[in-house]
Amino acid sequence: MTHADDVAWMERAIELSRKCPPAEGAFSVGAIIVGAGGEELAHGYSRETDAHVHAEESALAKLPADDPRLAGATLYSTLEPCSERKSRPLTCTQLILRSPIRRVVIAWREPNLLVADCVGVETLGAEGVDVVELPDLGSQARAVNEHLL
Numbered sequence: 001m002t003h004a005d006d007v008a009w010m011e012r013a014i015e016l017s018r019k020c021p022p023a024e025g026a027f028s029v030g031a032i033i034v035g036a037g038g039e040e041l042a043h044g045y046s047r048e049t050d051a052h053v054h055a056e057e058s059a060l061a062k063l064p065a066d067d068p069r070l071a072g073a074t075l076y077s078t079l080e081p082c083s084e085r086k087s088r089p090l091t092c093t094q095l096i097l098r099s100p101i102r103r104v105v106i107a108w109r110e111p112n113l114l115v116a117d118c119v120g121v122e123t124l125g126a127e128g129v130d131v132v133e134l135p136d137l138g139s140q141a142r143a144v145n146e147h148l149l
Helices: 003-017 055-061 068-072 092-098 120-126 135-143
Strands: 030-034 040-045 074-077 103-106 130-133
Touching (some): 003 030, 003 040
Parallel strands (some): 103 130
16 A cells, blocks of 8 residues: 555545544544455444444454455554453454454554553554554544544
8 A cells, every 4th residue: 555545545534433423432433444455345433333332343343354355454543443441342452453454554643531541553563563653644533533622
């Protein structure tokens, strides 16, 4: 994927994040899984299927865990994948690590607002996942979350 591809997919993920019903104490996040050939495999957004589902979790749930396309896929998320979670047994960081996805692109690191120290980027990187941050799109991802800030 080129930088221009990453920007285009992240802009699409930001559009998805606008579909999230705003919730007190929860970020509005969009996520897209893109195959190695540049095709969308799945997408999701926060609270898409229930009040607690996260965007990455929603997108990953739409594909079989053994889908061979995941090995070369990139996951785009408007917010750093969570590394701490109360509503589910697995965090989004753990879900990504259990998948064959080895490239994650984010727009915005989780601020110390709901979790004191999110370490999703560091954890993914330590496990060999290539994490790319697009800080130029961070303000757009933050703007969707004005209800929290």
